[in-house]
Amino acid sequence: MSEKTSKQDRRTRYTRQSIKETFLELLKQKNFTKITVTEICKISEINRGTFYLHYYDIHDVLEDILNDITQDMKTTVEHLFCPNQKNCSYPFCQKIQMETKYRSLFLDDTIASILLEKIAENTKEGYVTWLMSHSLLTFEQAESVFYFQMNGCLSINRLMLRNHCNDWKQIQTTIDKFIKAGLESFLIHDQREENASDNFCSKIFPTVTG
Numbered sequence: 497m498s499e500k501t502s503k504q505d506r507r508t509r510y511t512r513q514s515i516k517e518t519f520l521e522l523l524k525q526k527n528f529t530k531i532t533v534t535e536i537c538k539i540s541e542i543n544r545g546t547f548y549l550h551y552y553d554i555h556d557v558l559e560d561i562l563n564d565i566t567q568d569m570k571t572t573v574e575h576l577f578c579p580n581q582k583n584c585s586y587p588f589c590q591k592i593q594m595e596t597k598y599r600s601l602f603l604d605d606t607i608a609s610i611l612l613e614k615i616a617e618n619t620k621e622g623y624v625t626w627l628m629s630h631s632l633l634t635f636e637q638a639e640s641v642f643y644f645q646m647n648g649c650l651s652i653n654r655l656m657l658r659n660h661c662n663d664w665k666q667i668q669t670t671i672d673k674f675i676k677a678g679l680e681s682f683l684i685h686d687q688r689e690e691n692a693s694d695n696f697c698s699k700i701f702p703t704v705t706g
Contacts, residue, residue: 512550512560519557523600528558528607558607562614588615589705601655612646631682645675 518540522531531554537547551557601607620642627638652667661667 514556516561520597526602534624562611566614566618599657610651615646633682
C-alpha cells in the first residue's frame with residue numbers, strides 16, 4: 497500500500513468516525529427523525545459533499561453504527577449454554593452496559609425497532625436452529641421465544657438507563673436463571689444432550705461468534 501493510499505484510508509476512517517460520533521451526540525439531544533445532514537456537517541466541520549462522499553443519508557450513518565455494535569454479538573443460548581466460552585454475552589444487553597456511547601440508541605423508539613431487526617439478521621437463524629434441534633418446538637414457536645427474549649432485553653436496558661440503575665451483574669444473573677430455566681423446560685434430555693453445551697457453539701454458530 498502506497499503512502500498516499502494509506503493517508504487517504506486514515507482520512508476516510510477519521511471522517512466517518514467523526515460523522516458517527518456527531519450523530520451519537522445529537523441523538524442525546526433529539527430524536528433520530530429530527531437529526532439532519534446539515535447539523536452533522538456543521539458540528540463535524542465538513543461540507544455536504546464530504547458527507548455524501550461517505551454516506552448516502554442519515555439512515556446510512558445509523559446502519560454503519562449498528563454494524564459496529566452487532567459485529568461481535570452472540571446469542572442468548574450461547575451465553576447460557578456455553579459457560580466455558582470466553583466473552584459470551586447477551587446480544588446487546590451487555591454491550592450497552594459496557595459501551596456507554598451507544599446508550600442513546602436504545603432510548604430512541606425508531607432506532608430500537610431497527611436495532612432489533614438488525615440483531616435478528618445476525619443471530620435468529622442460529623438461535624432458532626439450535627432450539628428446534630434440541631426440542632419439539634416448531635419454527636414459529638422457537639422464533640417467538642427468540643423475539644420475546646430480544647424485546648425483553650431491550651426493555652430491561654431502557655428501564656435501567658432511565659432509572660440510572662448500575663447493578664447490571666445482579667440483574668443479569670437473575671435473568672440468566674429465569675431464561676435458562678425456561679429454555680431447559682423445552683429441551684430433550686438424552687445422551688446427545690449431554691454434549692450439546694460443548695458442541696453447539698462451534699457447529700451451529702461458526703460465523704456468529706466474534
